[in-house]
Amino acid sequence: xxxxxxPKRICVDMDEVMADSITEHLARYNRDYHDNITKDDLRGKxxxxxxxxxxxxxxxxxLRSDDFFAVLDVMPxxxxxxxxxxxxxxxFIASAAMEVPTSFNAKYRWLARxxxxxxxxxxxxxxxxxxxxxxxxxxDNPRQLRxxxxxxxxxxxxxxxxxxxxxxxxxxxxxxxFFLDKK
Amino acid sequence: xxxxxxPKRICVDMDEVMADSITEHLARYNRDYHDNITKDDLRGKxxxxxxxxxxxxxxxxxLRSDDFFAVLDVMPxxxxxxxxxxxxxxxFIASAAMEVPTSFNAKYRWLARxxxxxxxxxxxxxxxxxxxxxxxxxxDNPRQLRxxxxxxxxxxxxxxxxxxxxxxxxxxxxxxxFFLDKK
Numbered sequence: 001x002x003x004x005x006x007p008k009r010i011c012v013d014m015d016e017v018m019a020d021s022i023t024e025h026l027a028r029y030n031r032d033y034h035d036n037i038t039k040d041d042l043r044g045k046x047x048x049x050x051x052x053x054x055x056x057x058x059x060x061x062x063l064r065s066d067d068f069f070a071v072l073d074v075m076p077x078x079x080x081x082x083x084x085x086x087x088x089x090x091x092f093i094a095s096a097a098m099e100v101p102t103s104f105n106a107k108y109r110w111l112a113r114x115x116x117x118x119x120x121x122x123x124x125x126x127x128x129x130x131x132x133x134x135x136x137x138x139x140d141n142p143r144q145l146r147x148x149x150x151x152x153x154x155x156x157x158x159x160x161x162x163x164x165x166x167x168x169x170x171x172x173x174x175x176x177x178f179f180l181d182k183k
Numbered sequence: 184x185x186x187x188x189x190p191k192r193i194c195v196d197m198d199e200v201m202a203d204s205i206t207e208h209l210a211r212y213n214r215d216y217h218d219n220i221t222k223d224d225l226r227g228k229x230x231x232x233x234x235x236x237x238x239x240x241x242x243x244x245x246l247r248s249d250d251f252f253a254v255l256d257v258m259p260x261x262x263x264x265x266x267x268x269x270x271x272x273x274x275f276i277a278s279a280a281m282e283v284p285t286s287f288n289a290k291y292r293w294l295a296r297x298x299x300x301x302x303x304x305x306x307x308x309x310x311x312x313x314x315x316x317x318x319x320x321x322x323d324n325p326r327q328l329r330x331x332x333x334x335x336x337x338x339x340x341x342x343x344x345x346x347x348x349x350x351x352x353x354x355x356x357x358x359x360x361f362f363l364d365k366k
Contacts, residue, residue, distance in 0.1 A: 011314075092314055098303040104287035120281040121311040127304030131194075131275055133316035133332060149316060 007090045010179070011124070011132050011148075012082070013139040014095040014107060017155045018115070019072040022047075028062045042158035069106035074114050077172035083117055084180055092134060093118055096144065098127035138175065142166065153178070190273045193362070194307070194315050194331075195265070196322040197278040197290060200338045201298070202255040205230075211245045225341035252289035257297050260355035266300055267363055275317060276301055279327065281310035321358065325349065336361070 015021045025047060026037055033056055041050055053059055062068050085091050093111060097103055104125060111118060129137060130147035138153045139145050142163045145152030153175075154166035169175050198204045208230060209220055216239055224233055236242055245251050268274050276294060280286050287308060294301055312320060313330035321336045322328050325346045328335030336358075337349035352358050 094314075097308075098291075098306050101288070101291045101303065104291070104308070105284070108281075108284045108287070119310070120284065123281050123310060124314055125280075125287070125308040127302070127306060131277075131307055131316055133314055 007088065008136070009090040009092065009134040010085060010136045010138065011092045011094040011129070011134040013137070013141070013144070013155070014093060014097075014111075016140040016157045017138055018075055018078050018082075018093070019069070019110065020075055021069075021072055022158065024068065024072055025059075025062055028068075029056065029059055032058055039158050044159065044162050046159045063100050064102045066102070066106060069103055069110050072110065075172060077176070079115065081172040081176045081180075082115060084176065086117060088180065090122075091118070092122045092124055092132070094124045094126060094129060094132055094134075094137070096127055096129065096141070097125035136179075138169070190271065191319070192273040192275065192317040193268060193319045193321065194275045194277040194312070194317040196320070196324070196327070196338070197276060197294075199323040199340045200321055201258055201261050201265075201276070202252070202293065203258055204252075204255055205341070207251065207255055208242075208245055211251075212239065212242055215241055222341050227342065227345050229342045246283050247285045249285070249289060252286055252293050255293065258355060260359070262298065264355040264359040264363075265298065267359065269300060271363065273305075274301070275305045275307055275315070277307045277309060277312060277315055277317075277320070279310055279312065279324070280308035319362075321352070 012018060022039060026039070029051065030036055037050060047059065051059060082091065095107055097107055111123060124132065128147060129139070129144040130149065132148060134150055136151050136153055137145060137148045138155055140155040140157040140160055142154060142160055145154060145166055152166045154160060154163060154168045156168055156170040169178065195201060205222060209222070212234065213219055220233060230242065234242060265274065278290055280290055294306060307315065311330060312322070312327040313332065315331060317333050319334050319336055320328060320331045321338055323338040323340040323343055325337060325343055328337060328349055335349045337343060337346060337351045339351055339353040352361065
């Protein structure tokens, strides 16, 4: 990058990239339904493929509850690496929050609490990520990456292990390596 | 447009383009502070330029209150023309909702109520509209239009009467004329 070039722009998904939502989702399900599903059981599948939603209606309710997002852990190294990215790139947070409209406020508060360096101007709640004008999108959802115009980076998650065709990162250290080690 | 081309994409702002927020904002201010400010008084100005915010603190509170957005009128002809636009273009709604984070739910409900033909996938709450990948943005805020990459269409509002450099539309009939009369 020449000094005069504007910084490249990276969009970062929230669920399963910045926030560990699967762990909490499984914990609530296992607690309420006395089951013992693990992340390993979700390899190559979404949770909906493993657990019949019609017999476990709370599975969807968890995502809509006010306190679900509030308690999610930050993915390891995400805060430090995202802070470094902001020094060299323009970073936007892009969540498909329209899928769960009741999550808006909780997601906004979670970001303000755990990532205070991100200005409100650089947060996007959307549905279809083809609307994002950016150079990169880091996302665990291959459907969103396929629609995105730019380079899609697939963040490793149990449901996407069989997905090909994108650069895959398994954690934030690999994000750091890809975007920053050449800086 | 050739039959095989994908439809062009239009982003449409909410406040002052789809929803008449100034009328309600002025009504609440005039009621609470026993004043009589009209839209004409706002020519070339934002309401903050006319009324000192430090002496009228409710002016900001109105925008944050749960019921503010819920009661806003739809701009004349917006529903019919937007429905026609959807037949020829891909239409996204793009609101700078991050400026008033407490407005997310009210804005979402307002859209569902008045514009049920817009799928959740095509709603975007953002801050900086340079993040939008679209061919057109219809917005009353010249600051957003200047950052947008694509053709900005300025929707007429009291505060922007002196703004030059964009195609100006004064109502939804002019939007219809610009986008659809050649169809």
